[in-house]
Structures are given as structure tokens and as C-alpha cells.
Amino acid sequence: MKVLHLVSAYPRRQGDIITPWLIETIRRLKEKGLEIVILAPSYKGLTSHFHEGIRVERFRYFFKRWENLTHEETAPDRVNRSIFYKLLVPFYVFFGTLKTICLCRREKFEVIHVHWPIPHALFGLFGKWVSKAKLVLTFYGVELRWVKQKYPxxxxxxxLLIGKADVVTAISTHTRNEMLSLSDRPITIIPFGAGLDIQEKPATPATPPELLFVGRLVERKGVSFLIDAFNILSRKLDCRLFIVGEGPEKEKLIKQVAELKLGNKVIFTGGIPEEELAWRYQNCSVFVLPAIIDSKGDTEGLGVVLIEALTYKRPVVASRVGGIVDIVEDGKTGFLAPEKDSLALSQAIEKLLTDKNLSRRLAEQGYGFVKVRFSWDRIIGQILEAYRK
Known part of the structure; x- marks a missing residue:
């Protein structure tokens, strides 16, 4: 089976870390015997190339110097920020559609799989008409909120584009529910980005206990509420909070920690190597994802870091927003707290730190759940089934 994947970004060179979960998905589909071709936009004149044995076709859409609508930052963020990037969109759509038509006329694809369907579903529809291929659309959530809030x-x-697809998938129940206002057609949930080689990993919780957050430091991650929760908790218990990641909110969060006089109890590690990240997961007593619905209406599409923590059998606490509820069932696979509620967050963490049996039970149940629900074997099986429909 020959499959064309339409994406908004793909690694430009070896070591370029872009959507690693998608790279792994493609690699595993290739191992199943599928012939995969990627179609992605150029970046500053980048031409077609191979990445890890996969052919990556690039489409040019503007002069080399200004060809940066994607890759370094999400296209919606750039479009929202600058009139110049708004003007780039028609060029992107026209030349992306043209490249898809040419590629589908030249080669025979059985499936065209569109990721981030705005605007790539249009590319896929023209490709479907030219090649008679099946059209699969995968929604991640952020593109739906973008349309509803900014471009109704x-x-x-x-x-109309959704209606023309052969199969439509969403990464979580939350994303599927967001789509109900657009379409009543059947939507398959496939948690792209969540596939992990799930096997029990060693855990050696530190003393004093360590709390861990991993993620980009942006508003929707809700880290400021975690710091407030930790401020409440640290008055009762001796513990530490490690915040792993970079992002535009970092300086603001560092200032918050200083104002609360939390000193060396809150540690910002920045980005860290994979080996050190594994060690952090092993050392933590509780993993926390305090996500919120941000001022733009955006939130967690799924919360893959929660799955990662549960593979180490670490108990998790998270906010009851977005796709997080597909991973954390309150009182069974972890604890859920209302978003932006630092007191509730601190109380949930305190329960786990002070009740070792409860902590162990939730971690075991969480591990068992993700092992069944989010393994690569299951996800790749779901993708192949979608292709065969």
C-alpha cells in the first residue's frame, strides 16, 4: 500500500526535532510494509530530500528569504501575529495544492493521509480527485479552536471538506466532541502522538519527595497554578518541584517563584537530554500536569507526558480539561483537579505524598491502563484499519 502523508512540518535535517511522534509513526508504518511519501512545505528554499529512508517532497511557496510560515513556530501563531504571514497563506495554499495535484498525477497513491486539515484537507481533496485515493483526515484540536475563535x-x-473524506479521526474524545458542531459523521479516535514502547521502567523516588512537570512553558500548561499549589503544599511538607522545559512564560514563572520566596525549592531545569529526563521521571514522587484553557481557548489535546510518567509507574495529578480525561480517570488512574484551582491541586498532590498505598495503587492502575490503551501496536493497528476502510 502506498500512502501520501500531508503535513505542515517535518524534520529538515538529521537531528531536527520536529513532531518526533509522527516520525515514529511513519517509521512503524514503513516496517509494516507500507510505502510512505511525505509532502511538507519548504523552509527557506529547502528542496525535496530523504529523512531516515523516507522520501520527503517539499513544495516551494514564496521567495526563499521569507519562506518560513511553518517549522520554527506554528503557522496559526505566526498568522495571528503578522499581516505579512496572513498574506503568505494564499501562496501556501495555491502552491501546496498544485504540488499535491502534480504528485498524485505522477504517482499512484492508495491513501492520502492529511494531518492538521486546515488548510491541508484542500490539498488532500484535490489529490483524491486526481488519484482516486482514499482520503483520511486527522484532527488534533488546535485547528478547530482556531477556526471557531478566529476564522468562523x-x-x-x-x-464540506470533512464530508468529502473517507475516514475522519481525532486524537482524543475532547477533540471528537469539538468536531460535533461541524459534522455528525462517525469519527474514529486514534491517539496519534501517544504511542510509546510501554514497559515497566525502574522508579527510585527521591528524598525529600520531588514533584515533576515536563512541557513547554506556555499559558495553556498552567504552570503558574502549579507554583501556587506548591507554595501551599510546601508549608506542610518538605518537598521539591522540578519544572522541565522552555517557553515564553519562563521569565514570568521565575519571577513568581521569587516573589513567593520559594528559593531553591523550585528548580527550572530548562530543556534536558533524554537520559536526564528519564532520571527525573524515575526520581519523582508525583507527576503533575496543571493544564488550563488559555486566553485563546486552547488546551491539551491529549497530554502525552502523563502516559510517559505512568510508564514509570509514577502517580499523576492533572487538570480536568481537554484530552487529559482520556488518560486520567479520577481516583483510578490518577487524580483530576478543576483547572486553575491551586488549592485542589495541592490537596490531590498531598494525598499521594502522604498515603504510599494509595500512590502505589493509582500508579499501578494507571500503568495497566496506558499499557493497553496507548501502546504502539494498538495505535498502528488502528491506523492500518482506517486505511483499509
Whole structure:
């Protein structure tokens, strides 16, 4: 089976860390015998190339110097920030569609798989007409919120495009529910980005206990509420909070820690190597994802870091938002707290730190759940089934 994947970004060179979960998905599909071709936008004149044995076709859409709508930052963020990037969009859509048509006329694809369907579903639809391939659309959530809040005039065209697809998938129950206002057609949940080689990993919790957050330091991650929760907790218990990641909110969060006089109890590690990250997971007593619905209406599409923590059998606490509820069932696979509620967050963490039996039970149950639900074997099986429909 020959499959064309339409994406908004793909590694430009070896070592370029872009959507690693997608790279792994492609690699595993290739191992199943599928012939995969990637179509992605150029970046500053980048031409077609191979990445880890996969052919990556690039489409040029503007002069080399300004060809940076994607890759370094999400296209919606760039478009929202600058009139120049808004003007780039028609060029991107026209030349992306043209490249898809040419590619599908030249080669015979059985499936065209579109990731981030705005605007790539349009590319896929033209490819479907040219090649008679099946069209699969995968929604991640952020593109739906973008349309609903910023560009509501795109709702009807998007609904029409969804209606033309052979299979539509969403990464979580939350994303599927967001799509119900656009379409009542069947939507398959496939948690792209969540596939892990899930096997029990060693855990050696530190003394004093360590709390861990891993993620990009942006508003929707809710780290400021975690710091407030830790401030409440640290008055009762001797513990430490490790915040792993970089992002635009970092300086603001460092200032918050200083104002609360938390000193060396809150440690910002920045980005760290994979080996050190594994060690952090092993050392933590509780993993926390305090996600919120941010000022733009964006939130967690799934929360893959929770799955990662549970593979180490670490108990988790998270907010009851977005796709997180597909991973954390309150009182069974972890604890859920209302978003932006630092007191509730601190109380949930305290329960786990002070009740070792409870902590162990939730961690075991969480591990068992993700081992069944989010393994690579299951996810790749679901993708192949979607292709065969």
C-alpha cells in the first residue's frame, strides 16, 4: 500500500526535532510494509530530500528569504501575529495544492493521509480527485479552536471538506466532541502522538519527595497554578518541584517563584537530554500536569507526558480539561483537579505524598491502563484499519 502523508512540518535535517511522534509513526508504518511519501512545505528554499529512508517532497511557496510560515513556530501563531504571514497563506495554499495535484498525477497513491486539515484537507481533496485515493483526515484540536475563535467563516468550507473524506479521526474524545458542531459523521479516535514502547521502567523516588512537570512553558500548561499549589503544599511538607522545559512564560514563572520566596525549592531545569529526563521521571514522587484553557481557548489535546510518567509507574495529578480525561480517570488512574484551582491541586498532590498505598495503587492502575490503551501496536493497528476502510 502506498500512502501520501500531508503535513505542515517535518524534520529538515538529521537531528531536527520536529513532531518526533509522527516520525515514529511513519517509521512503524514503513516496517509494516507500507510505502510512505511525505509532502511538507519548504523552509527557506529547502528542496525535496530523504529523512531516515523516507522520501520527503517539499513544495516551494514564496521567495526563499521569507519562506518560513511553518517549522520554527506554528503557522496559526505566526498568522495571528503578522499581516505579512496572513498574506503568505494564499501562496501556501495555491502552491501546496498544485504540488499535491502534480504528485498524485505522477504517482499512484492508495491513501492520502492529511494531518492538521486546515488548510491541508484542500490539498488532500484535490489529490483524491486526481488519484482516486482514499482520503483520511486527522484532527488534533488546535485547528478547530482556531477556526471557531478566529476564522468562523471557515466553518462551512471545513464542514464540506470533512464530508468529502473517507475516514475522519481525532486524537482524543475532547477533540471528537469539538468536531460535533461541524459534522455528525462517525469519527474514529486514534491517539496519534501517544504511542510509546510501554514497559515497566525502574522508579527510585527521591528524598525529600520531588514533584515533576515536563512541557513547554506556555499559558495553556498552567504552570503558574502549579507554583501556587506548591507554595501551599510546601508549608506542610518538605518537598521539591522540578519544572522541565522552555517557553515564553519562563521569565514570568521565575519571577513568581521569587516573589513567593520559594528559593531553591523550585528548580527550572530548562530543556534536558533524554537520559536526564528519564532520571527525573524515575526520581519523582508525583507527576503533575496543571493544564488550563488559555486566553485563546486552547488546551491539551491529549497530554502525552502523563502516559510517559505512568510508564514509570509514577502517580499523576492533572487538570480536568481537554484530552487529559482520556488518560486520567479520577481516583483510578490518577487524580483530576478543576483547572486553575491551586488549592485542589495541592490537596490531590498531598494525598499521594502522604498515603504510599494509595500512590502505589493509582500508579499501578494507571500503568495497566496506558499499557493497553496507548501502546504502539494498538495505535498502528488502528491506523492500518482506517486505511483499509
Amino acid at each position: 467563516f471557515l466553518r462551512k468550507p471545513l464542514k
